Amino acid sequence: MAPTSDPKTPFHIAVVGGGIGGLCLTIGLLHNHVSCTIYEAASSFTEIGAGVSFGPNAVRAMNLLDPSIKKGYDKIGTHNLDPKKRLSWFDFRLGMQPEKWVKEGKGDVGKDGQWIANVEAGEVGQCSVHRAHFLDVLVGIVPEGVAEFGKRVEDVTELENGKMQMKFADGTTAEADAVIGCDGIKSRTRQLLIGENHPAAHAVFTGKYAYRGLIPMEKAVEALGNELAENSQMYMGHHGHVLTFPIQKGETMNVVAFRTKDGDWDKKEWVVSMKKEDMFKDFDGWGESVMKILPLMEKPDVWALFDHPPAPTYYKKRLAVLGDAAHASTPHQGAGAGQAVEDAYILSNLLGKVDNADEIEKVFKAYDAIRRPRSQKVVTTSRDAVRIYEFEDEELGCDLVNIKKRLEERYNWIWNADMNAQLQEALNLLDKAQESANL
Ligand SMILES: Cc1cc2nc3c(=O)[nH]c(=O)nc-3n(C[C@H](O)[C@H](O)[C@H](O)COP(=O)(O)OP(=O)(O)OC[C@H]3O[C@@H](n4cnc5c(N)ncnc54)[C@H](O)[C@@H]3O)c2cc1C
Structure with a gap:
């Protein structure tokens, strides 16, 4: 009606x-x-x-x-391309190299790319x-x-x-x-x-900003393989995380790479263009997948994240x-x-x-x-x-077992x-x- x-x-x-x-x-x-x-x-x-x-x-x-x-x-939404991942919201994985975790003072957290959890989102899954x-x-x-x-x-x-x-x-x-x-x-x-x-x-600056960019799916699959490129992933690191998920009916992989910034956002604009070198510097020491993703991002810009x-x-x-x-x-x-x-x-x-x-x-x-x-x-x-x-998170720290448990229940x-x-x-x-x- x-x-x-x-x-x-x-x-x-x-x-x-x-x-x-x-x-x-x-x-x-x-x-x-x-x-x-x-x-x-x-x-x-x-x-x-x-x-x-x-x-x-x-x-x-x-x-x-x-x-x-x-x-x-x-009609216009894009889901994960693998039918088995239809209801998946994100697969969560470690996104930094082991030496970087040590350098960050976190010790032996796990292997680069190690799977942590899968969270399913009701009857919808990830649909962008x-x-x-x-x-x-x-x-x-x-x-x-x-x-x-x-x-x-x-x-x-x-x-x-x-x-x-x-x-x-x-x-x-x-x-x-x-x-x-x-x-x-x-x-x-x-x-x-x-x-x-x-x-x-x-609104106030939340201490986080994100590089956002797109990668043609063909290139993403070539670099990462079908499973990682065609289904939503979250690569977790210390003071940063990187999201990827398919959009435009699977023709493109969307990337959002988050980092932390102390203090205020000192620019007037909340969305600014960026130099790729800054992004590479920000993710120095991250894992293999992230290192493959970042150089492929077309026309990335930076979004400062504010909330009320x-x-x-x-x-x-x-x-x-x-x-x-x-x-x-x-x-x-x-x-x-x-x-x-x-x-x-x-x-x-x-x-x-x-x-x-x-x-x-x-x-x-x-x-x-x-x-x-x-x-x-x-x-x-x-x-x-x-x-x-x-x-x-002070309580969870790097306890991957409890992080998994928390992720699986916290959105319900x-x-x-x-x-x-x-x-x-x-x-x-x-x-x-x-x-x-x-x-
Ligand atoms: C990087 C990023 C990613 C996000 N991703 C997601 C996501 O995946 N899922 C999700 O649920 N949310 C997401 N959000 C949040 C989501 O974008 C917003 O919650 C949503 O767009 C808010 O819609 P709105 O209509 O309230 O405001 P807006 O979309 O901002 O619309 C406000 C409208 O008001 C008009 N306007 C402004 N001032 C005036 C005025 N004085 N007089 C008349 N008109 C005025 C504007 O022109 C605009 O058309 C994301 C936000 C960000 C920053």
Whole structure:
């Protein structure tokens, strides 16, 4: 069923930002017959970066929002090429030479390439899509006329009649009964909501950066063999790790090589071009596979990884935040965008249950109560995850047996989330708030 282009709510929602979060929210709102407009800063819907993959929880949330999102995702997604590895999220292996472990003060950890663990991700496995292609799937579902472009929100204020007024960078204004900021990690609406000087208003550098690049699959297979090139691998080292997985229906191997940096990120841009020599220096002493992968990376760039300190709230009156604007995370669990999809499912259904603008704040309160703890746990556990991958976890150290055990179980709470139960919990909170207001 296509989302309605004939909404019936007596209130209107402004969705600020048309990325994965804003578009999923809009699709959910329209299915729930909630009137809405997307205000997007760019002149069209755009996505930067190559791949994004989603966990089973996020794929189920897509299906609940609109089965054609999941259908589109399935159509454009690339899985591991070996059918026996169809459900594998990653094979985890040691990625440094034995002498390097000793040099790093870790002693005899194991052989280069030694297999540590395989983690399977529910019914999905590792499934990556090109961001621009996934955005096209979402845009294809949203009816014409729902989005306005070139509308960068600079300010949001409450008017005397209770409505919210947005001021845009082009000097124009617009009003809505409520504003939902889906404006990403550098969110302006987040700053307006929690206060520009609040310590959680801005994203912080997490001490990790990543070289990202692509290798034609033929070359990758020639260098690494079929098993390693065609199926997702994580090569773990001290203060670094390297991911590879197939994309573009197996035509290309995607590479993300992470390293640690003390102190702040001192450049203005978060994505910068790089010299290959810097990358080789960063991975000096790493193992055979990594040494074969790095020289083959075409046009690599460097991404500084930022995340958000926990926001004390996701709403104030009739302004709320969703997706990265609420809880930008590092990519170490491949779960950031999935949280935006979950947010969109819960919030759109809650808004579909009320028929009066005065109830919106109660909706936001229920959304905040249900979504904030879970999505912020994704942010903190994502930082924990990289400490395990990079042998920085104090408790686990280099204990490969316990690292295996931890890896095999640690994603279950993210991937096995029951979205219907979560929505029911949120609806119960909304019911209670409505009942107590009627007493
Ligand atoms: C290197 C890297 C790899 C990642 N890999 C994964 C992965 O594999 N799986 C996963 O689940 N997540 C991953 N993530 C996280 C994921 O990319 C984000 O969680 C997701 O894209 C957030 O979507 P969003 O819609 O909230 O924000 P965005 O995608 O940032 O969209 C925000 C939109 O708002 C617009 N906008 C911004 N400011 C304004 C304004 N003031 N007014 C109006 N419009 C505005 C922007 O133009 C943009 O269109 C990764 C992140 C990084 C950095």
